[in-house]
Amino acid sequence: MKVEHTHQEFSIDHLEMKPRSRLFQPTLIGAGTKDVEGLISYIVRIAAAHSVSPxxxxxxxxxxxxxxxxxxxxPSFFNQYSSTVNGLGKYAELFVAHTESLTGAQSLALSTLLPLxxxxxxxxxGLLSDRPKWCPECIQEMPNIHKNSYRPLIWSLKLYRACTKHKQxxxxxCPHCDRVQPFIPRYPxxxxxxxxxxxxxxxxxENVEFSEFDYWVFAAAEDLIEHLDKLGQLASSxxxxxxxKKAIRHYSEGxxxxxxxxxxxxxxxxxxxLTKNEKxxxxxxxxxxxxIDxxxxxxxxxxxxxxxxxxALRRIPEKIVDRAERPLLTSSQKAELYNLIKAVAADVNDHRPLVDIAKQLNHSSSCLKYWFPVExxxxxxxxxxxxxETGIQNTQAAINKVSMIVDKLRERGEYVSNRKVNNHLLKEGKSLAKPALYKAFKSKLKM
Ligand SMILES: [Zn+2]
Ligand SMILES: [Zn+2]
Structure with a gap:
């Protein structure tokens, strides 16, 4: 008897194997949100996964x-220029491309400002901060929420000066040794x-106060980061x-x-x-x-x-760049400064310009104007x-001088010419070229 051998076909599901990559590929934290991780932070975490220094x-x-x-x-790259790895220039492009090829990760441009x-x-x-910044409360919470400490991309923006979650x-x-931190640290x-x-x-x-306008700027920055993916295709020059052009037509009749x-x-x-291709x-x-609100x-x-x-259009309360560069004031610093500036404002004998006062107080005049507009x-x-007042007084003194010079020349029996009078005036830094003096000279001649 013939035995028929049958065998069932069976198939094995293809196991999708990721192509092997040179380096470990961490998951980009917060992708697609305002808290998306910055590329520098991502690179530091790759180093941590391999237990090497970044x-x-x-x-x-x-x-x-x-x-x-x-x-x-x-060295200057590590100390200074590495901030631009999170930016939108050459370094960002290079590090995105190379990190992607080393790890097999994709869309790392979204951990930089390259989409813009x-x-x-x-x-x-006014784009990138020149030193790393962080929110201590966020750093404290991160291990529980994300199992990792990381630096969100938005912290690299110069204009982003507060954590809107913790309102700080x-x-x-460093709160312990007071040192500015490197962008790329030695320890991962x-x-x-x-x-x-x-x-x-x-x-x-202490607490620092931020204005409503500050919070608008922070919200606008968060909006940009949150929408990086879509903006990458649409936010073109x-x-x-x-x-x-549409806005100018709509709001100001062109x-x-x-x-x-x-x-x-x-x-x-x-x-x-509009005309020179500038951005x-x-x-x-x-x-x-x-x-446009x-x-x-x-x-x-x-x-x-x-x-x-x-x-209607609304006007910015103050230049945004000035705001980004202004030192933050704590409540007690602000109170102290207020007392000083109030005293200067009330002193009728103090006539100094605001710039001089600002210099003496170690603040910019735009900072003083922002916090103490009335003073x-x-x-x-x-x-x-x-x-x-002094202008009027100086002019009067100069007119008297013209009169004295004319009198003196006449006493000596000399001919009173424009040139002679002017030469005398020039010695004191004055001149008949000033209309008030010329007028005074002419009327003196008639006397
Ligand atoms: Zn925070
Ligand atoms: Zn320290």
Whole structure:
């Protein structure tokens, strides 16, 4: 008897094997949210996974495999320029490409500002902070929420000065040894100081006050970061210019300088964007968003008729760049400064200009104007009145001088010429070229 051998076909599900990568691929924390991790932080976490120092990882792996990276890994890169790895220029591009190829990760551009590179200039002012900042409360909570300490991309923005979750300022020096932290630390641990190795999860000092406008700027920055993915395709120079032209037509009947004036923007800047292919800096871009009362992403993601819903433009209360650079004041510093400036404003014998007073108090005049507008107006008025007064007094003294010179020449029996009188005046830094003096001279001659 013939035995039939049958065998069932069976199939094995193909196991999807990721291609082997040179380095461990951590999951990008907070992808697609305002808290998305920055690329520098991502690289530090790769180093942590391999238990090597981040600087060593860059020197021994990144630099060896990529001659272009090797070229600029000198000390100033680690101390200073490495901040731009999170930005939108050459370093960001190189590190995104190379980290992706070493780890097999994708879309790492979303851990940098590269999606905005067609909108903002790569060397723009007011974009990246020149030192790392962090929120101690966030650092404290991170291990519980994300199982890791990391630095969100948004902390690299110069304009982003407070944690909106904890309503506290971001800090930039170690609370224990007071040192500024490097962007790329020697130890792969972002929750500790790179020098004294104590925790950065501690806050020292008092509360700092932020204004409503500050919070608008923070919200606008969060909106940009949260929408990086979509903005990467839509936030182009061309779309920005199109939007701008529409807005100028809608709000100012096509009058550019009227539009700029209404929102507090220099009109020459706009001329550069419209005619010279220049790009707006982030502060300028946000000035327009604030003026129209829209969030940055809405400019590109929402139909125009839904963005232009307000009748009037609003003016920024103060230049955004100045705000980013102003030192933060604690409540007690502010009270102390207020007492000083109040006394100066009330002193009728103090006629100094605001700039001099600001210099003496170690603050910029824009800082004083922001916190103490009433006192600053009083100081400026006093200075202007004093200048006018001394101007009048000086002119009167000079007129008397002309009269004396003419008298003296006449006494000596000399001919009283313009030139002679003028020569005498020049010795005292005065001249008949000043109309008031010339007039006085002519009328003296008639006497
Ligand atoms: Zn926080
Ligand atoms: Zn320290």
């Amino acid at each position: 600087t060593r990882l860059l020197r021994k792996i990144y630099a060896v495999e990529n001659p272009e990276i090797k070229e600029f890994l000198y 590179s067609d909108l903002l200039p790569s060397t723009g002012c 300022p971001l800090i930039d020096t 641990d972002l929750s500790r100081c790179a020098y004294c190795y104590q925790g950065l999860n501690v806050r020292v000092g 061309d779309n920005f210019i199109m939007f701008l 009058n550019r300088s009227k539009f700029c004036k209404s929102i507090g923007l220099n009109s020459w800047a706009m001329t550069g964007w 707006p800096s982030l502060p300028q871009f946000l000035t327009i968003c604030y003026g 829209t969030l940055p992403s809405e400019m590109f993601l929402v139909p125009w008729n839904k963005v232009f819903i307000h009748q 600053c107006i009083r100081i400026s008025e006093k200075y202007a009145a004093h200048k006018k």
